[in-house]
Amino acid sequence: MSDAVRVALCPHPPLLLRELSGAVDAVPALRTACRDAVADLVARHPAAVVVVGAADHPGAIDDGLPIEVRRFGTTGPRTEPGPTLPQSLGIGRRLLDEAGWRGRTSLRAVSWDAGPDELTALADDVLGRPGAALLLLGDGSARRGEKAPGFLDERSFGFDDAVADALASGNPGPLRDLDTGLAAELMVGGRSVLRLLGLLGERLHPTRAALTHREDPFGVSYLVARWDLG
Numbered sequence: 569m570s571d572a573v574r575v576a577l578c579p580h581p582p583l584l585l586r587e588l589s590g591a592v593d594a595v596p597a598l599r600t601a602c603r604d605a606v607a608d609l610v611a612r613h614p615a616a617v618v619v620v621g622a623a624d625h626p627g628a629i630d631d632g633l634p635i636e637v638r639r640f641g642t643t644g645p646r647t648e649p650g651p652t653l654p655q656s657l658g659i660g661r662r663l664l665d666e667a668g669w670r671g672r673t674s675l676r677a678v679s680w681d682a683g684p685d686e687l688t689a690l691a692d693d694v695l696g697r698p699g700a701a702l703l704l705l706g707d708g709s710a711r712r713g714e715k716a717p718g719f720l721d722e723r724s725f726g727f728d729d730a731v732a733d734a735l736a737s738g739n740p741g742p743l744r745d746l747d748t749g750l751a752a753e754l755m756v757g758g759r760s761v762l763r764l765l766g767l768l769g770e771r772l773h774p775t776r777a778a779l780t781h782r783e784d785p786f787g788v789s790y791l792v793a794r795w796d797l798g
Contacts, residue, residue, distance in 0.1 A: 615699030621656025706758015708789025716787020738777025740769025
């Protein structure tokens with residue numbers, strides 16, 4: 569088992585794919601925060617980076633699969649027919665590419681509502697990779713405004729505040745014990761990866777924790793954080 573694990577948490581909105589933003593970047597501050605978090609993640613030259621994001625089908629994902637950008641509305645070149653990366657892992661792969669990472673990468677999809685057994689097995693896998701770093705991809709609630717994907721739900725504000733406080737303070741408990749039913753109702757895209765981070769933090773206590781960016785420009789909570797575990 570590795571003595572320490574460096575972790576970065578980033579959201580995965582499609583607009584982080586720069587070709588979708590047009591002439592003017594729609595999320596410049598978020599892009600910078602994600603870029604800085606991933607650069608920090610790989611700065612110590614980890615043995616590998618494990619990328620975890622939610623998807624419809626859990627399991628290991630081929631790192632060589634392409635990102636299908638056209639499904640988000642661009643008119644760019646069409647990807648060859650065949651499997652493509654889930655959105656969360658595609659954004660993670662792109663962030664690593666932009667950071668200049670050329671080392672070993674392992675992509676793992678986790679269920680949107682992963683059960684304890686799935687999360688425990690994934691935590692065991694991550695902690696069983698000596699020298700690996702962890703890139704987590706997950707959004708907060710998507711119901712923070714009238715024009716949000718899920719429209720307005722006032723409960724989203726308290727929920728996201730609690731998650732932000734836990735990330736900033738390095739407190740794994742609220743993440744590990746996330747109310748999964750409420751998280752699903754609030755359309756929290758990162759509910760499983762947040763619980764995974766809480767489980768990892770319970771096993772290897774955070775020695776560094778920082779919430780480096782927070783915004784909700786489209787009614788969706790975007791959080792960027794960095795933790796060192798162990």
